[in-house]
Amino acid sequence: MSGRVIAVAAAAVVLGPLIWLWQASLLPSAYSVMDRGHAGHGGPTRSVTSLIADPDRRADVLVTLTAREQRFRLPSGRPVDGYTLNGRSPGPVIRAAAGQLVQVRLINESVPDGVTLHWHGVDVPNAADGVAGVTQDAVRPGQEFTYRFVAGRAGTFWYHSHQMSHEQVRRGLLGALVVSEPRPPTGVADVVALTHVYGGVRTLNGYEGEVRAEAPPGGRTRVRVINTDNGEMPVWVAGAPYRLLGVDGTELNGPAQVWDARVLVTAGGRADLEVVMPEDGSPVRIEIGGSAAVVLGSGSSTTWATPPPAQALDLLSYGKRTPVSFDPDRPDRRFPYEIGRRPGFLDGVPGMWWTINGHLYPDIPAFIVAEGDVVRMRIANRSGEAHPMHLHGHHALVLSRNGVPATGSPWWVDSLDVGDGDIYEIAFVAGNPGIWMDHCHQLVHATEGLVAHLMYEGVTTPFHAGGEAGNEPE
Known part of the structure; x- marks a missing residue:
C-alpha cells in the first residue's frame, strides 16, 4: 500500500467522526422544540395558543408599548444605540394590583429582527410567555401582539424581549413590572431600583450614579431591586439596618433585621428591601453593585459610597420556617x-x-x-x-x-x-x-x-x- 493511500486512510479515520459530529450538530432551518x-x-x-387568560374578562390594566430601534439618551445625556419601548429605556414601569388582569399591546415599529415580551417571574398562561418559536412568532416590524394575564401575586417582576434576547435585552428592551397588594400598607414609600448596564455603565432606572428618593424620618421604605444583567450583583445598606422582605416576587416569612451583610441578587432576580429611616433625618444609602446607589432621605445631605460587608446573607437560614x-x-x-x-x-x-x-x-x-x-x-x-x-x-x-x-x-x-x-x-x-x-x-x-x-x-x-x-x- 502506497504512502499516499495510507495517509488518506489515516485522515479518513481521524476526520470521519469529526465530520459526522459536525453534520449531526447542524440545526435545520426551522425546527420545533417538540423534537426534543x-x-x-x-x-x-x-396547543399552547389555547392556554390563555379568560377572553371574556375585561382588562383592569391597559398598556401599549411601541418597540423601536434607535439612538436614545440616558437621563445623564449619554447616547446609546439600542432599542426603546415608548421612546425610552428602560421601558415604562407597569403597575397592577394582585388579581387584576393586565393587557399589554406590543407594537413593533422598527426592530428589524422582530420582538416579543416575556414577563419574567410572572406565572402567566403559556400563550402569554413571550418566547419566540415556542409560544408565539416574533412580532415583525409593522406587526403587533397582545398579551393578557392575571397578576396572581404581589411582588416585584420585570419584562424583556425573548427574541434574540442576548442582544435585545442588553441594548434596552426591558422594563419593570410591580404588582402591589390590593390594599397596600399605608405610610410606606415604594422605590423601584431597576439596574441595567448600558455600554459598561451601570444605571438605576436609566440614571447614572446616585438616585435620590424622598423618605421621611422614622418612615418605612420598600426598595425593589431588579437585576436585569447577566451576573449576580451585591446589594447592601449603609446608615440603617434593613429587612429582606421578598425574593423573586415572593414574600419571606419572619424576616429579621440585618445590620452588616450584603444581599446577592441573581441575574434576572429581584430583592425587596425594607429600610426604616433614622429618626434624626440622616440619609440611608442602598449600594447597588458597588457603582450605583439609591439614597433615601428628606433633604440633600451628602452620602459617601461604602465598601461591601464581608458577609453575605444566607437565604437557606434567613427568616422563620413555615409549612x-x-x-x-x-x-x-x-x-x-x-x-x-x-x-x-x-x-x-x-x-x-x-x-x-x-x-x-x-x-x-x-x-x-x-x-x-x-x-x-x-x-x-x-x-x-x-x-x-x-x-x-x-x-x-x-x-x-x-x-x-x-x-x-x-x-x-x-x-x-x-x-x-x-x-x-x-x-x-x-x-x-x-x-x-x-x-x-x-x-x-x-x-x-x-x-x-x-x-x-x-x-x-x-x-x-x-x-x-x-x-x-x-
Whole structure:
C-alpha cells in the first residue's frame, strides 16, 4: 500500500467522526422544540395558543408599548444605540394590583429582527410567555401582539424581549413590572431600583450614579431591586439596618433585621428591601453593585459610597420556617439537571459548549410532567462558571444547597444562581400547563446551548425556531 493511500486512510479515520459530529450538530432551518421530547403520549392534546387568560374578562390594566430601534439618551445625556419601548429605556414601569388582569399591546415599529415580551417571574398562561418559536412568532416590524394575564401575586417582576434576547435585552428592551397588594400598607414609600448596564455603565432606572428618593424620618421604605444583567450583583445598606422582605416576587416569612451583610441578587432576580429611616433625618444609602446607589432621605445631605460587608446573607437560614402546601419528599417526578462543558459542535460551529446531563444542544431531552405532579430537580454545576438558572411559568422551593437543608423561611425562586461546584435540590408543583424554558439567564450562555424545556403531557406548539418567522428565542 502506497504512502499516499495510507495517509488518506489515516485522515479518513481521524476526520470521519469529526465530520459526522459536525453534520449531526447542524440545526435545520426551522425546527420545533417538540423534537426534543414529545409530550403527547397519545392522549388529548392542547396547543399552547389555547392556554390563555379568560377572553371574556375585561382588562383592569391597559398598556401599549411601541418597540423601536434607535439612538436614545440616558437621563445623564449619554447616547446609546439600542432599542426603546415608548421612546425610552428602560421601558415604562407597569403597575397592577394582585388579581387584576393586565393587557399589554406590543407594537413593533422598527426592530428589524422582530420582538416579543416575556414577563419574567410572572406565572402567566403559556400563550402569554413571550418566547419566540415556542409560544408565539416574533412580532415583525409593522406587526403587533397582545398579551393578557392575571397578576396572581404581589411582588416585584420585570419584562424583556425573548427574541434574540442576548442582544435585545442588553441594548434596552426591558422594563419593570410591580404588582402591589390590593390594599397596600399605608405610610410606606415604594422605590423601584431597576439596574441595567448600558455600554459598561451601570444605571438605576436609566440614571447614572446616585438616585435620590424622598423618605421621611422614622418612615418605612420598600426598595425593589431588579437585576436585569447577566451576573449576580451585591446589594447592601449603609446608615440603617434593613429587612429582606421578598425574593423573586415572593414574600419571606419572619424576616429579621440585618445590620452588616450584603444581599446577592441573581441575574434576572429581584430583592425587596425594607429600610426604616433614622429618626434624626440622616440619609440611608442602598449600594447597588458597588457603582450605583439609591439614597433615601428628606433633604440633600451628602452620602459617601461604602465598601461591601464581608458577609453575605444566607437565604437557606434567613427568616422563620413555615409549612408549604405540598410534600417535596414525595415527588411524582425526579429530574437531574447537570451542567457541564466540553468541546464539540453547536450548529456546525466548533468550540467549548455547555452541556446538560452530558449532552450538547439540541440533543437535550425535555423534562416531561403531568399537571399536578410534584417535581423535584437536582441542579449540579460542574462547568467551571456560575449559572443563573431561570424556570419560566413556575416558582421553585429551594430545599438544600450542597447537602445543607434549608431551615429558614421558605425560599421560592424563579432565578437561582448556581455557583461552580454547587448542587441545589429544588421542588415545585406542575400547576401551569405549557411548554416552558428552563435556561441560564446569562443570556450568552443560553445561545451557547444552556437551554432545556419543561413540557406538560398533551401540550403541543405550532411554532418553530428559525423558519420564515425568524424566531431566535435566545
